[in-house]
Amino acid sequence: MEDQTIADTRQVSAIGQKVTIRGWIRTRRDSKGGFSFLEVNDGSCLGNLQVVADGELPNYESEIKKLTTGCSVVITGEVKESPAKGQKTEMQADSVKVIGWCDPESYPLQKKRHSFEFLREIAHLRPRSNTFGAVARVRNQICQSVHQFFQERQFFYIHTPVITASDCEGAGEMFQVTSLNLEKMLKAAPKEVDYTQDFFEREAHLTVSGQLEAETYACALSKVYTFGPTFRAENSNTSRHLAEFWMIEPEMAFYDLQDDMTLAEAFIKRIVGDCLSKCEEDMDFFGKWVDKSLLERLEKVASSDFLRLSYTDAVEILTKSKQTFEYPVDWGKDLQSEHERFLTEKEFKQPVILHDYPRTIKPFYMRLNNDDRTVAAMDVLVPGVGEIIGGSQREERYEILEERMKAQDLDLEEYWWYLDLRRFGSVPHAGFGLGLERMVQFVTGMENIRDVIPFPRTPGSAEF
Ligand code: 4AD
Ligand code: MG
Numbered sequence: 001m002e003d004q005t006i007a008d009t010r011q012v013s014a015i016g017q018k019v020t021i022r023g024w025i026r027t028r029r030d031s032k033g034g035f036s037f038l039e040v041n042d043g044s045c046l047g048n049l050q051v052v053a054d055g056e057l058p059n060y061e062s063e064i065k066k067l068t069t070g071c072s073v074v075i076t077g078e079v080k081e082s083p084a085k086g087q088k089t090e091m092q093a094d095s096v097k098v099i100g101w102c103d104p105e106s107y108p109l110q111k112k113r114h115s116f117e118f119l120r121e122i123a124h125l126r127p128r129s130n131t132f133g134a135v136a137r138v139r140n141q142i143c144q145s146v147h148q149f150f151q152e153r154q155f156f157y158i159h160t161p162v163i164t165a166s167d168c169e170g171a172g173e174m175f176q177v178t179s180l181n182l183e184k185m186l187k188a189a190p191k192e193v194d195y196t197q198d199f200f201e202r203e204a205h206l207t208v209s210g211q212l213e214a215e216t217y218a219c220a221l222s223k224v225y226t227f228g229p230t231f232r233a234e235n236s237n238t239s240r241h242l243a244e245f246w247m248i249e250p251e252m253a254f255y256d257l258q259d260d261m262t263l264a265e266a267f268i269k270r271i272v273g274d275c276l277s278k279c280e281e282d283m284d285f286f287g288k289w290v291d292k293s294l295l296e297r298l299e300k301v302a303s304s305d306f307l308r309l310s311y312t313d314a315v316e317i318l319t320k321s322k323q324t325f326e327y328p329v330d331w332g333k334d335l336q337s338e339h340e341r342f343l344t345e346k347e348f349k350q351p352v353i354l355h356d357y358p359r360t361i362k363p364f365y366m367r368l369n370n371d372d373r374t375v376a377a378m379d380v381l382v383p384g385v386g387e388i389i390g391g392s393q394r395e396e397r398y399e400i401l402e403e404r405m406k407a408q409d410l411d412l413e414e415y416w417w418y419l420d421l422r423r424f425g426s427v428p429h430a431g432f433g434l435g436l437e438r439m440v441q442f443v444t445g446m447e448n449i450r451d452v453i454p455f456p457r458t459p460g461s462a463e464f
Helices: 116-121 130-152 182-187 211-221 257-278 280-289 294-303 311-320 337-347 398-407 412-423 436-444
Strands: 018-030 035-041 049-054 072-081 089-100 204-206 223-231 244-253 307-310 352-358 374-382 386-393 429-435
Touching: 018 049, 018 089, 035 072, 116 130, 130 223, 130 257, 130 280, 130 436, 211 223, 211 244, 211 412, 211 429, 244 257, 244 436, 257 280, 257 294, 257 352, 257 374, 257 386, 257 429, 257 436, 280 294, 307 311, 311 337, 311 352, 337 352, 337 374, 337 386, 374 429, 386 436, 398 412, 429 436
Parallel strands: 049 089, 307 352
Antiparallel strands: 018 035, 018 072, 035 049, 072 089, 223 244, 244 429, 352 374, 374 386, 386 429
């Protein structure tokens, strides 16, 4: 099979070539002159290839004139310069072969615009729409930029487990993994669950973060990153939370919090810059149809410094501001997304890195600062999304880590291997986590996180 995509045939360089394309009909328009225009898309790019199908073709009346949105076709013909506006090329068909018919009465995707809510109900067909095709291509570009960014900087890509026995974030938002027969157990007399009878002979969960395991590799290979699915059983039905999402987590030995923030900023800028330069057609589409201020905002993010602000200073700005918030701001309380978005969208109108949060609201692994009240944590906030990255310098001092774990009621024996890193050649180190879907939201301007992952998992919903 020839490897010609529609993206290839839309280039001026294809003019004069005889090619075969394979794809799906978007629209058919019959001309009075006894021929038809077919708009064909194969997902390789946003744009369609316009195919001119002449009335002389042997299957013109019997098949071509019956083509409707969604039919799959294989078409051979010559690429020509297009007299029409908005496209450089078109194709004069020599043959149009219908591969799969698509009943217009029952096919839910029509030429008109559909709401995102409706498209969510047909998640198996929505990648055939302009918006979801564009989201998929930009998501792909982001993943490629992630790997290139780290590989160019001599990071090693490692794979941390999906099934784990430790709760990295200590928030108790984990899905349990078991091979016990729950129905059978329920029928038996209710008693305590005996996990030694379970598959792993202990309680196990889906990971909320690969960080703890990534730390072990950073304390050997110096710079590593993990990039995989993570799971959170938090009951937040918001436009920014998923129960299953993808996270990129770099971890660096000998990095402090400043180094961590500098890397996070360069990382976001690289992804934004790549999407703007390599996904021009899709990005223009988002700028035109999804968010009019998107491109200007992203250009600015790619070219200006992020603001760094301590949590303490942020609390002061928030308490002094005239804005009314649903939740009160108070030193020692976690910031709500309304506070974060006020800072990045209204007060500063640019990405903001908040750092040095109160120790009491952060997980055990974050490094205690000299003031004894705060830890070396940082969150990157961006306009339109809010928190996009969470990270910290890790506590490398054995005694202090042990003390913090006890204070948070963790079972030290379960984390023996994590503590070992602090016993044997301990080093300062730091890392962060970027939520892939929030990054896709930021780059595309898509409002709802359910629309930037192919099959969203949220409370009460695991269809497809
Ligand atoms: O701030 P979080 O919870 O940090 C960690 O998990 C650290 N262990 C990361 C590290 O230091 N290696 O999560 C990191 C990021 C958030 O900033 C957000 O972008 C994303 O992961 N995230 C979610 N995205 C979608 N749905 C959810 N429920 C998310 N929870 C976190
Ligand atoms: Mg966080």
